[in-house]
Amino acid sequence: MHETSEQSQHMSDRQALLQVQNLETVFPTRRGLVRAVAGVSLTLHASEILGIVGESGCGKSVTLLSILRLISSPGRIRGGQIIFRGRDLLTLSAREMRHVRGKDIAMVFQDPLSTLNPAFPVGEQIRESLHIHGISSAEPHASPQPRGWTLRRARATSEEERVLRLMSEVGIASPMDRYREYPHQFSGGMQQRALIAIALACEPKVLLADEPTTSLDVTIQAQIMDLLRRINREHGTAVVLVTHNLDLAAEFCQRIVVMYAGRLVEMGTVEQVIESPRHPYTRGLLTCIPRISAERRRIQPIPGAVPDLAAVPPGCAFAPRCSNARPACQTGSIPLFEMETGHRVRCLDGGRDGRQPDGTSNAAPPQQSSE
Amino acid sequence: MTARATYWGKAWRIRLRLWRRGFAEFGYALWQRPVVLLGGIVVLAFLLAALLADQITIHNPMRGSLLLRFEPPAWQAGGKWAYPLGTDDQGRDLLTRIIFGTRVSLAVGLLTVGISVGVGTVLGAAAGYYRGWLDELLSRFADLLLAFPFLIFAIGVMAFLGPGFPNLVMALAFKGWVEFFRLARGEMLAERAKEYVFAARVAGQGDVAIIASEILPNIIQSIFVLGTLRLGYMIIMEASLSFIGLGIQPPTPAWGSMVASGRDYMLRAWWVATFPGLAILLLVMAINVFGEGLRDILDPRLKIE
DSSP: OTTHHHHHHHHHTOOEEEEEEEEEEEEEETTEEEEEEEEEEEEEETTOEEEEEOOTTSSHHHHHHHHTTOOOTTOEEEEEEEEETTEEGGGSOHHHHHHHBTTTEEEEOSOHHHHSOTTSOHHHHHHHHHHHTTHHHHSTTSOSSOOSHHHHHHHHHHHHHHHHHHHHHTTOSSHHHHTTOOGGGSOHHHHHHHHHHHHHTTOOSEEEEESTTTTSOHHHHHHHHHHHHHHHHHHOOEEEEEESOHHHHHHHOSEEEEEETTEEEEEEEHIIIIISOOSHHHHHHHHTSOOOOSSOOOOOOOSSOOOOGGGOOSSOTTGGGOTTOOGGGGSSOOOOEEEETTEEEOOHHHHHHSOOOOOSOOSOOOOGGGO | OHHHHHHHHHHHHHHHHHHHHHHHHHHHHHHTOHHHHHHHHHHHHHHHHHHTHHHHOOSOSSOOOGGGTTOOOTTSTTOOTTSTTOBOTTSOBHHHHHHHHHHHHHHHHHHHHHHHHHHHHHHHHHHHHHOHHHHHHHHHHHHHHHTSOHHHHHHHHHHHHOSSHHHHHHHHHHHHHHHHHHHHHHHHHHHHTSHHHHHHHHTTOOHHHIIIIIIHHHHHHHHHHHHHHHHHHHHHHHHHHHHTTSSSOTTSOOHHHHHHHHHTTTTTOTHHHHHHHHHHHHHHHHHHHHHHHHHHHHOGGGOOO
């Protein structure tokens, strides 16, 4: 791949920015306790792009919301740790957590129109995001406590310039004209760009993107992904991309995490996961992507359906749909096996030629010795 | 703390600037609806009459001359142009009293609606946003108040408190806020589920900031429209209470009590009761037409684009 050199460069300065350990998020329902996230551990390195892939309801979005601690009641985070720059986010006070949201960890959503406030022009919304965390007053050239009308005016103008810069950075054409337009006057792609501008306003360390292109058409999708990649390169913002589109993740991410029924089933670099998938679910996902080619190939759907999260079978959650399932798959918990550096699979098949199970800590430890 | 305070100030200043910009658009929409515009002009005329009552009248609204009792309106036989709408049983100029009566009507109406909007919106927004026991408590109290017919309730409160301007406002506002509470609560329930509210939380905004500067601007227009519509209703309530003697007390001119005192002379001097009644009709109708028009213009759900 053409990005190999860049990737190895990323690997060499691996530094855990965000570590999720044994995260468990549950929702009590009438049918029982739904474990939407059942013990997920993953590591996000500084300025990398990590993809979380899986079907609807596999817990990928809930994982993101858990990181921001925005699980709405009656759902709750039952266990685990979320270490961000040395602090466990789960132990922060509500007030401290508010300072993390938006400032350190920002998020971009699936449906941009409903995410923008319909009452205000887009430019003002971007500008407002500068105020939430007092970013604009922290600027060296702006007076921290502007007094009087003219000074305030000056500060407003410098902020407006900043907003215009942000708007042109995310590729909103003629930002001067669009500053005062309302969200509904923007096209879907432009709305998403505006949202990215809002997310970027505070220069976050981590950008969580929850299916940011699902509601957009394919050409716009590519533009938005390019934009996210550029932001990642130029600002060093680590990006977590949640998507059900394995193709998209393969093209865009450096590492991929595959989730199934609230569990992490496979993780590794793009090459490891896409070119030599070890988990039958990952393989299934790859064979059911339709391709445009001369030969007409039937796409192969994965038989069966996603298990009811309130009643996930013991053992491997994928076993009922797996063609290689053995009796051993249906008992006990399946550990993550390390196939090669960084490539881990939660499958007993992987255990045959993989290294010894790593039951306690599933987070990827820094593998600097092997580089 | 100060950063948050300036942030809010900022947010609202932005909002105000937007509203100012919206006025041009608003003026055009009004121009396209002549009836609404007419209603607005009538309301404005009453407002000016109330404010400038001392300047535009020449007679004393409180004291008349018994020699001039029941002068007919100017256009009737025996009428004088000095008393365009005639005089009442105490020889006071009717037009003067009607103009001063505008003060009472509008003051009671605006004050009551103002208090109701303030109290109702704040409580409704809080109840709709936080839900839980606060919502339960306030909603049940609102249900309790709604179980009483307004006039009966107001009569009861006024009988208890005694007549007078402050008591009248208190009695009307005590039940008036419920409408705004229910509207604000309902709108809040609908808005809080929307994604932009969630996005605001993701961006790290606190609850109060979200309510005040994210959601409120989205629901303030419907509250404003309801406010104009309730204004007419409150004016009728004041007139009704004054009519039965529980509102503004004579000799202070109030339309309700003027109608009441004119009722006894209906056959002898029809104008004494008729003109204050017409004033009530005209003002309330103008307010309602204007309010409905405002709803058409302002409600984003009725906008095509």
